[in-house]
Each structure stands twice: as C-alpha cells, then as structure tokens.
Amino acid sequence: MDGATERRQCKQVTQAQSLGLAGAGLLLVLALAVLLPGTVGVSFFDRDEGWYAQVCREMRETGDWLVPRYLGEVWIAKPPLLYWLVLASQRALGVGEWQARLVSVLSMSLSVVLTGAWASRMFGRRVGLLAGSVLITCCLPAVVGKLLLADGLMLACTLVAVTVHWRMAVQGVTHWRSAVYWLAIGLGVLAKGPATLLFAGSLGLALVCTPGRRSWLTDGRWWVWLPVALLAAGPWYAYIATHAGPTLVHQFLWSESFGRILQNSPHGRSTPPGTCLLVSLAGLLPWTPLVPGALVAAFRQRRTDGSGWVLLVWLALPWLVVELMRGKLPHHVLPCYVPLSILLARHLCAVTVVQPTRSRGSLARILSLLGPGIMVVLGLACVVAGAMNWRAPWGSAMLGAGLVVVAGFVVAGWLQGRGPGVPAWAGLIGATVALHLVAGFWLLPAMEPTRLSRRLAETIDRLVQPRDQVILCGYTEPTVHYYLAGRARDAQRSELEEALASASGPVVLAVSARSPDQPENLALRDRLAPDPRDRLAPLVRERMLSGLNWGNMSLETIGVRRITSGAAIGR
Secondary structure (H helix, E strand, O other): OOHHHHHHHHHHHHHHOOOHHHHHHHHHHHHHHHHOOOOOOOOOOOOHHHHHHHHHHHHHHHOOOOOOEEOOEEOOOOOOHHHHHHHHHHHHHOOOHHHHHHHHHHHHHHHHHHHHHHHHHHHOHHHHHHHHHHHHHOHHHHHHOOOOOOHHHHHHHHHHHHHHHHHHHHHOOOHHHHHHHHHHHHHHHHHHOOHHHHHHHHHHHHHHOOOOOOHHHHOHHHHHOOHHHHHHHHHHHHHHHHHHHHHHHHHHHHHHHHHHHHOOOOOOOOOOOOHHHHHHHHHOOOOHHHHHHHHHHHHHOOOOOHHHHHHHHHHHHHHHHHHHOOOOOHHHHHHHHHHHHHHHHHHHHHHHHHOOHHHOOHHHHHHHHHHHHHHHHHHHHHHHHHHHOOOOOOHHHHHHHHHHHHHHHHHHHHHHHOOOOHHHHHHHHHHHHHHHHHHHHHHHHHOHHHEHHHHHHHHHHHHOOOOOEEEEEOOOOHHHHHHOOOOOEEEOHHHHHHHHHOOOOOEEEEEEOOEOOEOOOOOHHHHOOHHHHHHHHHHHOOOEEEEEEOOOOEEEEEEEEEEOHHHHOOO
C-alpha cells in the first residue's frame, strides 16, 4: 500500500468518526426547533425564572453587575455568569422573555452538538447524530433548555470540559487542550458553582478507572494550565467575599451548595433517594422504555468496551451523589442524560444491524411500542381536557395540541412496529418536534390568562399611583415582582397590621386567600389581625383574581385594592 492510499484511508476513517459540519448543522437546527417554541410570548414561570429575571432586572437598573440582588438585598443563590449573558443578550436584542431565555436555548443547543460530536468520536457518525437527537428530544433537557435557568449553561461548560478531557485521554495532552479544559471548568464554576466539579470530576475518575486512559494524570501540561480556571472564576468570588462575605458563605456555599447534602433545599423541599430516577421516567420520554436495555447491554460489554465503561461510570457516580442529597431537584441530574443518550444511541444502532425485524422477540417489540403508546395516551388526555374546557382561552389549543400528539405518535408507533432503523427513530424524533412546535407556538401562549403572577402585577400597576406603597401578603412568587413596574414589599400575616399602620400614604394591598404557612383555604377575614380585619375584608374583596400559581401548580385567589392606611386600620 503506497503512502497516498494509506493517507486517504486514514482520512476516510477520521471522517466516519467525525460529526462534520453537516451533522453539527443538522443537530443545531433540530435543537432550535425544539427549544425556541415556548420562549416567545410566554411569561416567565414562577419561582426560579422569576428570581433570575428579577436579579437581572436589578443589575440592569442599578448598573452593578458584580453583586446580585433580589428586592434590594444581596442574593447569591447562583454565581453571575448567567446574569451577565442575559444582560448582554437584552442589551443587544432588547428586554424581554425570549431575549433572556436565549442564553439557555443556545447553551442547550451547544450541548446537543457537543454530545453528537463526542459520540461520533467514540462510536461513529451515525451514533453521534442519534445521540444528539435523543438528548434534545428527551422531555427534561427540552424543558430545561427553554427556561431561564443556570443548568443549561452549566451543562454546556461541563461538556466542553469533558469532551476535551476525553480527547486528552485518547489522543494525548496538549497545551491547547489543557487550557480549554481548565477555562471551561472555571466558567462552569462561575455558572453554577461546585456542580461542574462533580460532573467533570466524575468523568476524570471514570478515566482513571479505565486501563489505557490515565496518562493525562501524570502529564505536566495538564496541571500547568490549572490557574486558568482560577483566573476565570476566582476574581468574582474574591470580590464578592470582600463585599458580601456572610451571604456568600451562608446562602451560596452552605444553603445552596453543600448544605443540600444534609438538609432540605433552601425552598423547604426534602426529596428521598430515588426521586430523580422516578421523575426521569417522564424526563426521558419518549425514549424511557428503551433505556434499560441500553444500560444492560453496556454493562454486559464493560470488559471489552472501554468507552462504554467510561460512560457507565460517568452516569452512575454523579447520579448516586445527587440521589443521596436531601435538597435535590429532578433537573440536577441533567448532565447524566448525556451518557444515557450516547449509550442508548449506540444500543439502537447496534440493534438495527444485528436484529432484523422478523427476529425481534415479543418483549423487544412491546418495548419499542411502549414509548409511542404512552405519548398517545397523554395526547388523548389533552384532547379530553380541551374538549371539556372548550370555552376556556386555552381549550381549543389544548385540543389541537392533543390531536397533533396523537397523530404524530401513532405514526411513530407504526414505524417502530415495522422494525428498528432510521425510519423508526426519525418517527419518534419528528413526533416530538411536532409536539414542541404546537405546544410552544400555540398552547403555552394560549395559557397566558391562567398565569396569576403576571395578571396580579398588571392589576397592581393599573391601581398604583405615585408614592403609593405596594404590599403583598401570602403570595410571594418572584415572578410577580419582575412584572411589577415598581417595588413591592412582602409581608407575613403577622406583620400585615403593623405594615399598614406604618404606611405613610395610600397602599395597594394584595392578599392571598391561601397562606404559605396555612395550606388549607381560609376566608380572607380569618387571615388578618383581629382588630382591622372586619373593616379591611370588604375593601380587599372588591377586586378578586383567580389563576394558577405555576410555582407549586395550585389554583389561588388574590384580593387587590388600593386603600389608605388610615382606612385600613380603622382610624
């Protein structure tokens, strides 16, 4: 064999194991088709999106981009990289929901492309394309990628680090790779703190446990660039330690980070081990029934397949750590969906080659039809809900979305029944994309009238006049603060009388008929201090708003009225 022929064959092998520009472009278009619908014309969801949006708003209004604040108080639940990118997006494109969410959309899209590129290097282009497609069509990554959260940004930084780390383990350490790795680690720590170290470190441990993948550990070029991570994240942490040290320690380092391992989350949630696994039954849809077979196959091949073993360890270690935390949330295992997607894609491609349609067993056929079947049932539930609530603003949208889901996944199930292969997987992917298109562009905007936080803020803004004070009692979802034109004060039930008595002028008062410290529904008069409640209740009841609190998925009623402080306390 002459040199030219050998070089040509090597180039062909490399291309077969490379995603390529066309493959990367295809995955990018697919990711944007899933993620962009639902970001435009849809209010921020309560709780986390409201917090991050309000922090960005206060940074924009005060000009202080270094010290995050929520309602004027230092608030360091997360580092500032997400806020900085959101502010940059809004400065370039204007202030709005989609401009803020664009950071998450682009971060998740980058993660999809990186997953495809990494899987291509491991197992070939076909696996890479399917792995990226599986990741973005799983329910959890698709939802998280639409929301203003730090998880998508942290995932992108982590994936840059781990994909470069893999190349160093396989192809050797270079100064360039090492510098990129440590920069990505530093940016990940600046995006969500120690979580990046958990997921990137788990891959490093998996490589150490794999023969032939350890040489990077003793290469000086890998260690010499470690200061890049410190330079990327260290200055802000040093600055915030000098300007808000107690908050950094108590809120960020303890309450939001290490304290979650031993106690409930800062928001009062305590979740037992297995919660993330249980939620992932829905988070992996429509691929859920196919995942166990992929994991079993990878475990059986662990002695002969080093790449699969690395992915298994990288999946298991951080997932176990998160499950043992008391204050976890289901999306905390989001990075684990990357090795899951790659292992599933490899398994599906292998089954396509070695298992023709006629030789498939009954169990394999049932599992392949189970995912589309579950989605058809969910679609039928949407059809029924839409038909029963036809007169509601969202009724027709719910009905239409349900019909699209049913039709799409019936076709996907029919293709699955014909046997594994590109048409079968393309059917699932296409039906999922259709679901996100109709839900994002039709259903979610149609549900805007049910969003209590924005309606409450708009009602208050219509009533409030210059120098009025705004007091919220019993409804503290952060999103309402973001949509208010001015500043509001949160008051507990026990503080309400004092707050009204100390008001120097008119007050716009919003009182919830359901209190966070009293879960049962109470009459409004029973929620106020004894002396003024008989006089105050009729005033507040004049305007009542009902809607959905998206933070805890409950229907609530709020009374809103502009009153004078003297009338409120019976003077």
